[in-house]
Amino acid sequence: MITNRDKQYLRAVFLLQGSTQPVGPQELADKIGVSKVCAFQKMRRLEALGYGEYQHREGLLLNQLAIQIIEQDIKKHHILEKFLEDTLKMTSQEACDHSNQLGPFICDRLINNIANKIGTNMNCNCGNCIETTKNSAELEHCHWLNKSI
Secondary structure (H helix, E strand, O other), X not given: OOOHHHHHHHHHHHHOOOOOOOEOHHHHHHHXXXXXXXXXXXXXXXXXXXXXXXXXXXXXXXXXHHHHHHHHHHHHHHHHHHHHHHHHOOOHHHHHHHHHHHHHHOOHHHHHHHHHHHXXXXXXXXXXXXXXXXXXXXXXXXXXXXXXX
């Protein structure tokens, strides 16, 4: 089972271009602020969970399943963020901060109900449309993805 911490590592590898080239443990360790050994162990765990392939002396290369997890988390964040802005009249920053704190604890069923309630034909402040999938290069500009590491 994937944990929220595992997802944080997936996002970090993704931001280091791990969907197109292997990311080494030292590079990941520097990004997240952990030891190289810790990063290596997490990379092997992510590989064992089926989210990529660890290539000897190169690093972890994410697969499509990992990208789907990242995309789902981004979408979940943006839906919740937009709901907080529209319904509770929070500022964009407040909504983003609260969505970041609440997101990991909200089930997919509730997110789907919120999305149906508010509609999904909208853009987040970072320009990521909630209803359409973006490519990896576009997702890298997501405000939440960058600050969630």
